[in-house]
Amino acid sequence: MYRQAVITFIDILGFKHLISTSTFEEVSQKLKTIRRLSDVDDQTDGESFEPKIVQFSDSIIRIRPLDSKANKESRYGLMFYEMLDLVHMQGELINHGICVRGGVSIGDVHVDDQTLFGPGFVRAYELESVYANFPRIVVDPALIQQLRKDKRLASTHNTLADEFAYISKNIRRESDGIYFIDYLRSFQTEIDKPEDIPVFFRNHKELVVKNVGGATQLNPVSAKYLWMASYHNSVIHEFNEEFWKREELEITPKEVPMLQSVEV
Template sequence: MKYENRLIAFIDILGFKEIVRSSEKDDSKIEFLYSVLDYLKSWETSESWSSQLVEIEEDAQKKGVENFDIRDKTNSTSFSDSIVVSVKVENNVNEMASTLIVNLAYIGAILFEKGILFRGGLTIGNLIHNENGTVFGQGLIDAYQLESNNAKFPRIVLSDKLLKQLNYPLETKRNRYPYHQYLERFNDGCVGFHQMIYFQVIESWIEMTDEKIKISLGKIRKVIVNGLDTSFENPSVFEKFKWLKEQYNKLIILNDFDFETKTHENIKLKIRELNEGIHGHNVHYKYTDDFYDSTKK
């Protein structure tokens, strides 16, 4: 047995303690919690880490989609409110990082619709990670510390060590990999991606219809508005949902065009500022949201 060079993602579910606490008084929360953990558990099978969402990318097609397959190189271990995912890397870090990032964004999007947020750290380093769940190494420590100290908001941030091995600076389109569409440099200097970016990247996929995106974004929008309105006594939680609101509003989602009426319909409705354009001194974002929703009827 020896250490392997692996991509390592350490992911933590936000607000897990509160969900567990509330489940003691609400049986439906127990079922909800179980379904979330069971979903994460399903990703412990290597075959779950499909390259399907990478294969639709032009960048992957030009480089050979078979090079982006991580199924026989991936191990995943979930415990309590955390999940560790690692991918064995040789001389293919750009391909392996692409498929891992795309799948993590997909998992995050699915969980977000259920009201589950996560944050994490993604790095590269020495690790032993077996199929039976045994995992240890400096790479895991680095990923955990990255999540704990740097992620801060519901996002996954990349280590400087990993960024130095990825294809930057990106000077021409032919050198682009799928992960380039997911990663961004945030205002605090960190590089990473949040759960919602999945919808911006994937919206051109033929299987992702405008109606599906509209429904998904509608659910996510409600999660954010509810989070803003249930954090009166917790500024740190409010800060996270305010950050999510800003990231949501920044998403570039094309409007749906109706050829019969020749009009555009917004697939993504913005989350407005508190009391934006209306009278009153209300303290709930939902009040503003409901006001504008009622004016459309």
């Protein structure tokens, strides 16, 4: 039978290239890292505070049933914690040189030991494959709207206004109107040592420059990393310049020529 759930579909970028250019051991190690940082646990059934997680090839599916045992006993802020988990996952994967894209939605789904299907799963996959386009996890507007209607998505301890305030810290609306997980801004608050925050942004910068720095033509790969460069700089510009050495962390047109302005 179907159960209504928050469903996230995540795809690892560059997996085909990794397969074709790496040894079995290298691919296996990457998948183990992704599995660990995605909190994939074969014992998790989705009834606790943790989601049910399924991994196959380069895809990860996360399922949080609204009627889970944990959420029935104490509404813990199901939507907020899924957003926060995705912030952690993306941030940690960046530190390992791995980019992902995905979609998170709400809908009916069925999952057991052998099958996974349902309109909610199809919608999450559609968000990833059609609308994400870049290394971002798209948040379905329907999920945001449903938060106003379904108390099972929110915490017992918060007002609706509080819940929206907490969730808004983890998502951002792009210029194209699409909401996505704002991992660069949000992950900063999850890092234990303030001195490690610039390290994280340097890792992100190096990942972008490595993959698009020499590109002079727009193609499907360069477009993805060019978006990452623009997102990176937009967050860098929010820094307090006296506290952070912003000029060291910003991605410049010298490093990524495709960022060059048309102005002369």
